[in-house]
């Protein structure tokens with residue numbers, strides 16, 4: 001999905017660093033910065049990078065740190081990827097990156113584990129617009145890849161919009177699971193969650209007729 005090149009891509013919560021390594025290989029950025037809190041993992045990642053991506057040919061850094069400690073530096077074009085953590089943490093990271101440099105533009109590629117409605121709300125509150133979005137089904141689990149920029153021109157919608165293809169049974173399955181999830185939550189907290197259920201129903205009507 002990434003519309004390269006960026007001067008710097010940050011692979012936040014990188015774990016083994018597989019995503020950032022594939023970006024290095026594809027030359028998606030001048031530099032890739034890997035960030036995770038796991039000390040041992042970061043030490044072995046640094047060893048592997050030194051072996052497979054020598055610094056005379058590639059540019060990378062490994063930072064063993066909490067994403068919330070990152071202050072977005074001044075750079076030409078930057079992308080922060082936050083993938084594989086839950087919605088609460090994802091939103092904390094988005095808000096903390098934005099707070100660290102309110103006037104410095106940077107793109108985000110988000111792939112949260114669940115809770116995409118609230119993640120999208122947080123992105124909208126920070127002024128982000130849509131570059132691209134996809135529904136991903138992997139090992140019977142669903143994810144949304146949400147690629148945003150403040151300078152993009154499509155609106156970002158809480159339920160997702162262009163990613164939906166109602167002719168695709170996988171997307172229908174994802175819609176049913178998502179609505180079922182919020183219907184369950186609406187049983188305990190109808191004020192917060194029933195409007196979300198209704199938004200997904202309106203979305204379905206619009207994508208079915210498209």
Ligand SMILES: C[S@@+](CC[C@H](N)C(=O)[O-])C[C@H]1O[C@@H](n2cnc3c(N)ncnc32)[C@H](O)[C@@H]1O
Nearest residue numbers: 013014015035036037038065066067068083084
């Ligand atoms: C499931 S892995 C995600 C790996 C990869 N991004 C992916 O999508 O496959 C989650 C990673 O987030 C890291 N993590 C959790 N909280 C973090 C924080 N506050 N700052 C940096 N890394 C964090 C964990 O150490 C773990 O390696």
